[in-house]
Amino acid sequence: METGRPSSRSSNAVVVLGAGPAGLGTALGVSLSGAGRPVWVIEKKTVPGGLAGSFSWKGHRVDFGPHRLSPNLKNIRVLAKELLGPDCLVNKSQHGVQFHGRLYQFPPRVVDWVSPASLWEIVAFAGSFLASKLAWIVRRFEREDFESTVVSSFGRRFYDTIVAPMAEKVWIEPRRIDPAFVEQRFALVHPMVVLKKALFPHQDLNPSIFYYPRKGFQQLWDNMADYLERRGQKVIYEALPTGIEVSRDRVVAVDYEVGGRSERLSGEGLDLVSTIPIVKLLEILRGFDAGPLLEKARGAKFRSMFLVALEFEGPRALPYRTLIFPEKEFWFNRLFEQNAYSRETVEPGKSLVVADVTYPRGGEEGKLSDEEIVRRVREDLRRLPYVDEARVTAARVERVEFAYVVPDLESRRAFHEIHHGLKKIHNLHLTGRFSAGEYDNSDYAVDHGLALGAALAGRISQLEYLFVQHEKRDRNIVG
Numbered sequence: 441m442e443t444g445r446p447s448s449r450s451s452n453a454v455v456v457l458g459a460g461p462a463g464l465g466t467a468l469g470v471s472l473s474g475a476g477r478p479v480w481v482i483e484k485k486t487v488p489g490g491l492a493g494s495f496s497w498k499g500h501r502v503d504f505g506p507h508r509l510s511p512n513l514k515n516i517r518v519l520a521k522e523l524l525g526p527d528c529l530v531n532k533s534q535h536g537v538q539f540h541g542r543l544y545q546f547p548p549r550v551v552d553w554v555s556p557a558s559l560w561e562i563v564a565f566a567g568s569f570l571a572s573k574l575a576w577i578v579r580r581f582e583r584e585d586f587e588s589t590v591v592s593s594f595g596r597r598f599y600d601t602i603v604a605p606m607a608e609k610v611w612i613e614p615r616r617i618d619p620a621f622v623e624q625r626f627a628l629v630h631p632m633v634v635l636k637k638a639l640f641p642h643q644d645l646n647p648s649i650f651y652y653p654r655k656g657f658q659q660l661w662d663n664m665a666d667y668l669e670r671r672g673q674k675v676i677y678e679a680l681p682t683g684i685e686v687s688r689d690r691v692v693a694v695d696y697e698v699g700g701r702s703e704r705l706s707g708e709g710l711d712l713v714s715t716i717p718i719v720k721l722l723e724i725l726r727g728f729d730a731g732p733l734l735e736k737a738r739g740a741k742f743r744s745m746f747l748v749a750l751e752f753e754g755p756r757a758l759p760y761r762t763l764i765f766p767e768k769e770f771w772f773n774r775l776f777e778q779n780a781y782s783r784e785t786v787e788p789g790k791s792l793v794v795a796d797v798t799y800p801r802g803g804e805e806g807k808l809s810d811e812e813i814v815r816r817v818r819e820d821l822r823r824l825p826y827v828d829e830a831r832v833t834a835a836r837v838e839r840v841e842f843a844y845v846v847p848d849l850e851s852r853r854a855f856h857e858i859h860h861g862l863k864k865i866h867n868l869h870l871t872g873r874f875s876a877g878e879y880d881n882s883d884y885a886v887d888h889g890l891a892l893g894a895a896l897a898g899r900i901s902q903l904e905y906l907f908v909q910h911e912k913r914d915r916n917i918v919g
């Protein structure tokens with residue numbers, strides 16, 4: 441291939457686009473399988489970890505939203521302990537839910553409910569739950585949508601007061617959401633599961649224990665990237681893929697730019713794994729008619745996110761680690777306190793709270809100035825009796841372009857069709873949140889990457905890998 445650019449011919453190489461959890465997991469899967477295939481990871485940022493990483497500000501280490509590593513998967517437990525050693529903290533969940541002017545702990549605490557208003561809420565939720573079960577007997581053969589699925593599982597009141605406003609804030613108008621998403625996202629807050637957890641606290645049922653790296657979530661990905669490099673694999677930062685050449689239904693070369701230079705990776709037996717947003721991948725495919733798929737990808741919906749980090753005077757700022765705000769009267773979806781995850785991520789004597797706000801990618805909200813965003817968040821904070829907003833000493837806004845794939849039927853169909861179309865390129869593999877379009881957490885992203893890596897290394901069969909892929913779609917999300 442004569443292109444005039446420096447070319448690294450590496451036979452049998454696996455090229456991975458993106459060094460987030462999915463990309464690093466895949467690279468690790470190939471590497472640990474011991475097949476000797478060289479791996480090149482191409483990452484556009486200066487650090488690994490993607491959305492599950494952290495940013496630095498004023499001596500603090502801040503995660504992109506509240507991140508907990510679920511230890512429910514054996515692979516993840518082992519990896520976290522291996523990579524973090526004594527820096528693998530084991531924390532207990534402490535969530536609060538702000539609802540009807542009051543803060544409740546979740547999982548529920550009896551003491552929160554001993555007021556007439558709270559007792560009324562219990563009776564109303566329980567009554568609505570039982571009514572929905574009776575109604576289900578009559579309606580069970582009707583066609584289900586998101587609303588009817590939630591109502592039949594949780595009751596009308598839970599849908600109207602919590603799920604519908606929260607879904608609209610975080611994702612989209614709820615009626616458009618894929619009903620299958622209910623099982624994946626809400627299975628762990630189902631009334632029966634909560635009751636079972638309270639009576640039989642076992643880790644499989646109880647997602648309240650989580651792992652957290654002492655120096656912030658970023659530490660896990662830094663250590664993973666170091667581990668790969670020590671095994672001779674390459675992670676190239678500040679590198680942007682510019683072209684993927686396809687010939688006879690195979691990827692034959694990957695072009696990228698790094699430090700103002702153009703580079704090319706090619707060679708016999710190459711495999712390409714993409715974890716970058718699907719639109720970005722389709723835009724750089726050459727020698728393959730990606731036009732129709734690109735049109736579908738542009739129709740898929742994503743949510744962007746503002747993160748507003750607020751430094752507070754004093755060692756604690758919130759009553760619980762994470763507070764959830766399902767109601768529309770609050771602009772933000774959540775508040776989390778970084779130092780409550782690990783004290784060592786925030787300067788002594790200070791605390792750090794982060795508010796997250798999501799909006800449609802490309803939407804008008806994206807044009808708001810940092811000052812306006814901070815103003816709105818601080819205005820909401822002043823309405824909370826348990827937060828002393830006057831103690832805020834500094835604020836900073838971080839913008840994330842790709843935060844969520846909207847779980848609506850249209851976007852899910854678009855991803856499905858794109859994947860089917862791209863199967864024609866035999867050595868191209870898609871995994872990760874914005875490439876495969878799956879609503880997963882970092883533990884699943886890594887676990888899936890490990891399986892893909894093992895398949896690419898020939899350690900598990902394609903059939904076994906297919907099983908992992910399908911099984912993963914049915915897993916519940918913890919976190």
Ligand SMILES: Cc1cc2nc3c(=O)[nH]c(=O)nc-3n(C[C@H](O)[C@H](O)[C@H](O)COP(=O)(O)OP(=O)(O)OC[C@H]3O[C@@H](n4cnc5c(N)ncnc54)[C@H](O)[C@@H]3O)c2cc1C
Nearest residue numbers: 458460461462484490491492505507508872873881882919
């Ligand atoms: C608010 C919030 C809370 C969350 N909470 C949790 C939690 O508690 N626990 C949990 O486990 N997970 C949580 N997650 C989910 C977790 O962040 C994701 O599952 C995980 O980051 C997905 O990994 P990924 O590798 O698929 O994608 P990403 O993390 O997006 O990684 C993709 C990588 O590709 C790079 N990239 C993008 N475009 C290009 C390009 N053109 N060229 C080269 N590189 C590129 C990016 O820089 C990034 O490094 C949360 C997410 C959010 C938004």
